Amino acid sequence: MPQDPQDLIPPIVMVFAASDPSGGAGLQADIMTLSSMGCHPLSVVTAITVQDSAGVEDALAIDADWVSDQARALLEDMPVAAFKIGMLGSVENIAAIAEIVSDYPEIPLVFDPVLASGRGDELASEEMIFAMRELLLPQTTILTPNSLEARRLAQDEGNDDDNPDLAECARRLVGAGTEFVLVTGTHENTAQVVNTLYGDHGRIRADAWERLPGSYHGSGCTLASAIAANLANGLDIPEAVRDAQDYTWQALANAFRPGMGQYLPDRFFWAREPEPEDEP
């Protein structure tokens, strides 16, 4: 019997993210990761950036009505198995996306709170951080901050004496509404990189990885998209998180340096031909 074409549809993941024309981070990183992991990405553009492998020069937010229209047209047309949110561009975009995802509470949502580029260029204002906390965290299945982002999102503003440790940050972020938090440890001063998953009863798992020597552009986007791909493929959260870290570590271990700045992860490491063996 010929195969039913419906059986051939890969899991579909809708991404809200900003274009990074370098192909290192952002929407392009998400599209490559999701494709490499067997999903079909739907890409809703929230902003466009001007950047190279060294850093971000400029960013222009897309009008919030255009963000909504991109998403709504597709959600009417195709079944979406997971949402992934990256760089948002504006407070208006945060409000528009919060409204859209609130109509689909059963779809798991991976939220990578992009606050700054690897070089430290600010990619979110204080008002945007406030809106993320108020409007998006209560709808998030898993939040994937690095440790710097976790502290910024969880810290009591205006109180300079507030120095919560990462477990306390995670507790506060779960209190703000996300079901799970995966805090990544790249920026911590530890021999290995330790990524820790928390839920409403505290720590669920911690995974330690060999610290790779390079400086990478787009590792956070790769990890969050890999988690979304795994959730779309039916894995539960701890499994999705473990497997996504393994995938991301391999993409980073195979990273390449196409320009003068950071290394870019190779999300298709498995597709490259191995070096030919020397003939005897």
Ligand code: PXL
């Ligand atoms: O890595 C976070 C990130 C996400 N999205 C875009 C970016 C960056 C970092 O530079 O440029 C578009």
